[in-house]
Amino acid sequence: MDIQEFREKLEKKLEQDNRAFVFDEEKSSLRVEHTGLNKGLDLDLNKLLAKNEKNHEKALEEAAMFINSSLEAMERNIVLGGKEKNIFPVLRSTSFPTETKDGKTLLFSEHTAETRIYYALDLGDAYTMLEKETAEKEGFTQEQIKELALFNVRQLSTSYKSDEVAGNTFYFINSNDGYDASRLLNEPFIEELSSNVEGDTAIAVPHQDVLIVAEIRNDAGYDVLGQMAFRFFNNGRIPITALPFLYENGELEPIFILARKKPQK
Known part of the structure; x- marks a missing residue:
C-alpha cells in the first residue's frame, strides 16, 4: 500500500461532518482537524507505514483509533491534572503562531532570535499545543508548566x-x-x-526530529554544518531554523556561515 492509498483509506475511516483533512504531499503529512474546535492533529504517514510495514491494515486501524480518541478527548477539553509527566517543550521558529485559529493564546517562552519554546501535552503518537487558558483553568502557572516540561525533557533518552x-x-x-x-x-x-569538545561547539535544530551538535575544529566544519542544517531544514516535516548556533558559556548565538570561513564571534 503506497502513501496515497493509505491516506485515502484513512480519510474514509475518519470521515465525519466535523472533520477536515489537509495533506502535505511533500512531507507525506496528513492533518486531521475538528472543524468545530479549530484544533487538529498531524500524522506522519511515512512513520505510520514504517511502524507496521508488514501489516498496513493494522496501521490504518491504529491510526484511526488514535485520531478518533484524541479528537474526542479534545471535545471533553484537555485535562492536565494527573498527566504532568506528559508535558514537554517543543521548539518552533519565531514565525510560528502564538494564538490558535480561534484566538486563544498558546503557552510559550522566548528562546533565541530564531526559536521559541512552546509547551505540549503528549497524547501518544502525537501531541497538542497547550493554551494559556487551559493551564490557568486547572491552576497551573506558565512557570509551573515550563518547569514540568524542562524536567520531563531531561528524562528522555540522549543516545x-x-x-x-x-x-x-x-x-x-x-x-x-x-x-x-x-x-x-x-x-x-x-x-x-x-x-x-576540542574546538568550538556549534548546534543546529533544523527541524523538530533532529538535533545536531558539532565539534568544530577547523573552518571547513562551519561550512559542512551550514550545508547540513540547510538540507535538513528543507527536508524536515516541521522545519525550525536553518541557522546554526554557536554554543558558549550556556548561551546560543545564531551564526551566518559564508564560504569556508569561520564566522566572527
Missing part, C-alpha cells in the same frame, strides 16, 4: 550517533519521538557534550 567530516565531529540525536530538537533544552546533556 546519539556520530560522524566525522573533514576533521570535525557531528553528533546526531534522532529518536523520532517528536522531541529531538527539544533535547537542546536539556542543559546538563548539552553541557556534558560541550565539555568534551
